[in-house]
Every structure is written in structure tokens, then in C-alpha cells.
Amino acid sequence: MKQRILMVEDEPGLVLTLSDRLMSEGYDVDSREDGESGLEQALAQTYDLIMLDVMLPKKSGFDVCRKLRQSGVQTPVLMLTARNQVVDKVVGLQIGADDYLTKPFDMMELLARIEALLRRSVAKPSETLMAYQFGSVKVDFRKAEVLRDGSGVTLSAREYQLLKYLIEHRGETISRETLLSDVWGYDATPETRTVDVHMAWLRQKLEENPRYPQYLLTLRGLGYKFDS
Ligand code: CA
Numbered sequence: 118m119k120q121r122i123l124m125v126e127d128e129p130g131l132v133l134t135l136s137d138r139l140m141s142e143g144y145d146v147d148s149r150e151d152g153e154s155g156l157e158q159a160l161a162q163t164y165d166l167i168m169l170d171v172m173l174p175k176k177s178g179f180d181v182c183r184k185l186r187q188s189g190v191q192t193p194v195l196m197l198t199a200r201n202q203v204v205d206k207v208v209g210l211q212i213g214a215d216d217y218l219t220k221p222f223d224m225m226e227l228l229a230r231i232e233a234l235l236r237r238s239v240a241k242p243s244e245t246l247m248a249y250q251f252g253s254v255k256v257d258f259r260k261a262e263v264l265r266d267g268s269g270v271t272l273s274a275r276e277y278q279l280l281k282y283l284i285e286h287r288g289e290t291i292s293r294e295t296l297l298s299d300v301w302g303y304d305a306t307p308e309t310r311t312v313d314v315h316m317a318w319l320r321q322k323l324e325e326n327p328r329y330p331q332y333l334l335t336l337r338g339l340g341y342k343f344d345s
Pocket of ligand 1: 173
């Protein structure tokens with residue numbers, strides 16, 4: 118069966134180019150040009166993935182995403198943001214978007230992100246994790262909030278996604294390449310070193326002793342593991 122994608126985007130040229138390409142990749146594509154009809158469509162039918170532009174007529178991509186999550190729709194959402202909307206990423210994660218792509222983007226990158234999201238949602242356990250606690254750290258997935266000893270820890274969007282992924286796959290050995298492809302969403306750039314840097318930042322923020330981590334473990338030659 119073909120996987121179904123709903124694209125909510127108001128630039129006709131982009132809709133045309135993307136639909137053509139996605140269909141040639143074997144996806145079924147529906148599109149809507151404003152937030153209101155996009156939301157209606159997303160609630161009326163079942164999709165495997167929803168691409169949401171942030172700046173839309175009638176209802177913003179954020180409002181659409183929030184409404185979908187409130188209505189219990191768990192379909193992966195890939196948000197398309199214009200340049201310079203960095204702050205929006207955090208807002209987006211808090212309201213339940215799964216990934217972001219900044220316009221203009223490379224078609225290969227878009228396809229890689231879509232594949233990663235679809236793969237992730239298939240692999241996801243049926244029961245969605247609401248919160249997770251380790252040591253003095255508590256992660257609230259509904260609010261996209263991380264607390265350490267009761268006070269808020271500021272994570273970048275990518276750090277948060279990485280942490281979430283590791284927790285969802287706790288106990289598993291995960292290679293840097295897998296992390297790059299599933300968390301960053303593409304395999305060419307950035308390099309695997311990027312993963313190490315983000316892991317180091319996470320340890321600084323969350324581990325009691327970052328040099329001797331208890332949870333965010335390095336497995337030499339293999340990758341990383343979240344020890345639960
Ligand atoms: Ca737009």
C-alpha cells in the first residue's frame with residue numbers, strides 16, 4: 118500500500134514541484150492551500166505524514182499542529198519554516214511537531230527527512246511515552262520540558278530530539294550513523310562528530326558527572342546507549 122502524505126502549503130509552485138516529486142517516489146499526495154482546510158482534511162482522513170507550512174492563510178501551521186494533537190492525531194508532522202524562524206522551532210516541538218525543514222530546502226534532504234519520520238513512526242511503540250525520569254532528571258514529553266532537580270533545563274531543539282530518541286530506544290546500542298539519519302534526518306551532512314558534540318552538551322546539562330556519565334553512555338566503536 119502506498120503511504121499517504123498531506124501537504125498543507127500555500128505556495129502553488131512549491132506544491133506542484135513537491136507533489137510531482139513525492140508522487141514519483143511512490144507516495145500518495147493530497148494538498149491543501151490554507152490552514153483551515155488543511156486541518157479539516159487531516160481530521161477527515163488518515164495520513165502517514167503531514168507536511169505543514171508555518172505561515173499559512175486562515176490558520177497558522179502551529180495552530181493546525183496544536184489542534185491535531187489535541188484531537189489525538191499522532192501522525193508525524195514535518196514543519197516547513199521560512200528562514201529566520203529559529204525561535205519557532207522550540208514552539209513547534211512543544212506543540213508536537215516532529216521535525217523541521219527550513220526553506221529553501223534541498224529535495225534530497227526533504228525525501229530523507231520524510232523517510233526517517235515514516236520509519237520512526239512505524240518503529241514507535243503503540244503506547245506513546247508521556248514522561249520519563251532518570252536520576253534527578255524528569256522529561257515531560259507532552260510539554261517538551263526537561264527538569265533537573267525540579268528546575269527547568271534549556272535544551273536546543275536538536276538536543277531535545279536526541280534525548281527523546283535515546284530514551285525511546287533505551288537499552289539499545291545506537292550507532293552515530295543511525296542517530297544522524299533518524300534524529301538529524303539525513304546522512305551526508307552533518308558529520309558523525311556532530312553527534313558527539315550534542316551528546317557532550319546533553320551530558321553537561323543532565324549528568325551528575327559529565328565525565329563519568331551514568332545514563333548517556335559511549336560504547337567504544339559502536340555508538341551510544343541510554344542506560345535505563
Ligand atoms: Ca506559506
